[in-house]
Amino acid sequence: MSAINRLFKHTFVYGLATVLPRLLTVLLTPLLTNYLPNPEDFGEVSIIFSWIIIFNVLLTYGTETAFFRYFTETDDKSKVLGTAIGTLLGTTLLFVIVSYLSLDHIASWTDKSANYWRWVIGVLAFDTLAVVPFAYMRAQGKAVKYAVIKMINVIISVGCSALFLIWLQDIPGLRDWLPSDKIELYFIAFFGASALTFLVICKPYFSKWKFDVLLWKRMLRYGFPILIAGLAFAINETFDKILLEWLLIDNATDQVGIYTACYRLAVGMTLFSTAFKLGVEPFFFSEAKNEKAPQLYAQITKMFVILGSIALLAYIVLVDLIKALLINEKYYDAMDIVPLVLIAYLFFGIYQSISVWYKVTDKTKYGAYISVLGAALTIGLNVLLIPQIGYIASAITTCAAYGLMMVTSYVLSRKHFAIPYDLKNILLYLIVSISFSVIFFYFFREELGIGSWSLYLVGILMTAVLAGLIWIREKTFIKNLIKK
Template sequence: MGVLKTLFKQTFIYGLATVLPRMLSFILVPLYTTKGVLSSVAEYGEVSVIFSYFVLFNVLLAYGMETAFFRFFNKEEDKNLVIGTSAISLIVSSFGFFVLALLFQNQIAEFIDIDVKYINLVIWILLLDALAIIPFAWLRATQRPMRYAIVKIFNVVIYIGLNLFFLLVLKNLDLKGSILESIYRPNFEISYIFIANLIASALTLLFVFPFYVQAKYIFNKTLWKSMMRYAIPVLIAGVAFSINETFDRILLKELLPANIAETAIGMYSACYKIALFMTLFATAYRLGIEPFFFSHATSKNPQKNYAIILEFFVAFGSVILLTVVVFADVIKLYIVRSEAYWEAMWVVPIILIANFCLGIYHNLSVWYKITDKTKFGAYISIVGAVITLTINILFIKEFSYKASAIATLAAYSIMMLLSFYFGRKYYPIPYNIKKIGMYMLLSIGFSIISFYEFRAYYPVGVSLLIVFLTIVFISEKNQIKKLLIKQHAD
């Protein structure tokens, strides 16, 4: 249990670095969905489409090097060689992209039908974020979660603060004759959102820049080739994941009639945010377990710990799923402020369950990362992407964003099952399938009953939640006692 104690400590801190900033970012969803801030639901849809491209290009610019860095940092004796090789690789590729993107920004804007003034800002943000990848990976690999958390939280506080200033404060100030008069533009809200992002990314890179000062710039071609062989399947998996995660907004824009597309995207994207609770939990857990998986791969019987880790994840995730579903109509009042967006609330349980499956998939993915079979991660993610694209393309015109939600659930659930199937063959882990299956089936079943049959009827919803919490407590009390006893002994 000692290694689990370390895991939970690191997960808590990484969770703080991920969950707290994202919780703070909830301020922005009510801000964007409040009448008078953005001109319409369609304008929020436009912002959502741009951020969808952000996800895709962030993956392309990282090209799996972050995960490769973890693997080789723990594997190679010469840590400085790994640091130098990966840093030089990211620097060269990032600036290469930057130059090409600036040269062809007009053509890019025309091709994806987005105003070039937004494209220009996005290019700068992508460069700054790409240069911060290895410094952040180094902080995680060297187990410095507090510094990681502080910088991440600082980034989001600056971003949120600037959003509030640009979108709420600036236009209500008497700017005549002041220095701020030159920066205010009416109907400039979308640009302000990305200017805030640009400033936050620049300051974040400044804070992690000492990494580049201290790094020893030694490039080893043989090591780089080995890292790239490991990273390319991760890149392919990442591209496929970005398709699963955000490409539905792009397809909605392309396949729905122009007069309703961005409004549908705006509603869907806003209600999608309510499922962020599950995403936050899964992300924090993943950030904690990824270094743990690699650092304990050669320890005695690591499979036993991996099995317990998944069991805890499913138990906690099931509780989060059911809690958010039961209180979804309360939560929406604080996150999605305008009734103009609420038509898409139907997707909330579907997206929550989908992200629950994705979190399980990330836990199961330990087998192909530890055994260096990352190509399986690529294969599985490609299958997910094909499912996402197929369902969206076939059914968006008839079912709009409901098809997108179902596609997300179908993709992530099948990815989860495929990873489990191949994991049993190549790296067997003694998962408690009966208990995990019970948690999943009960929480999903109770969620469907609560939302689609007794929505906002809290006597039923709360009763189902209490029953489920009781079952989890009875099932896990012995594990919890062992963990607490071990913690007290340590």
């Protein structure tokens, strides 16, 4: 099986493992926007999930990527597995003890109920302990098993959430011992799903493994820049919700809820970029010693840009149909952020592909530098602009931060690991796709009327023009990929 073929297979399976669960998770958006009393409650949930994302990065501190790095090059696989498991087990237990002892202080500092945090801490602990077993599956090529378990996890999460929020409180016998707060019920559902998932995949913790102190130090050194990069990414990804709550004066949490609901409409590009990352990361390492690796990496990046450019425009054409399925109409006020967030995630996907150079050359410190640069821009622009223009500032900032990271990574790659990117065509497809998307959403959508047949006809024609342009210029390239 060719390298490109293997990449497509793994990306497809990991894509299913990501897309199907996320699609189920998307069902939580109409569930929450309809069954939580108001946007303020949805804002509360969104802010807590922002903290969950940040602490997920802190608690794993680059262990997953370090595991892949040393697992692929070391003959003694059990030593790498054991070292990764041992370090996460120790730090997670310490985190749980300290967090529960400090529960009241956490609640006071975040201005969120301790009843929420007691479940969130459990979710964080089980999710952290699951990182290495899931990475072990990916390293062994068990993509289908990985996908099935991930999907079961989300089915349980969504099912329990629906059960708790809609029906259980109305059953007389359960009403007395279930919490009345629907936000707490929501986090109980997630705790149950995380605990059950860990029980399913915890076998590596009970197998024979050995902890190697020297390897542990090497993994920490390798993983530390990944931690910094991951933390910076978490800030780029989610700190805007926290800053909105801190910096907006009127109805701050309510505004966070409206912003987050429309932000979730960008789920299509988010899923596309995430599935690509899951499939491509092990591939990058496995092909690093191949003499044709630079050419393969260049082909992969162009392939992503071609698919992403078409997906961006097509998604924006259909976004008004999608919004009716996903969010309550009282959240529509923030629709103007959607194209900006979609473009941001297209940039992010390209950045992940371009960033292969610092991962395969062990120069992960540059990943940290780039991500910190993006995080600094995220914090700076949000602090400067949120008081002036509200949540639209956060969408602009997200787009600017990922664009800056993409360009910076490309510039540095030319010096440290030359890859023959087809820059001329990549830029052409991006410019045409983004221009068409902006014109369609901010001009034709207003002029022709939201939901009108003439609007969709224009959108189909614009998408056809983009696809035709790509086909004319890339016919040979696409045919070769299909043959492979």
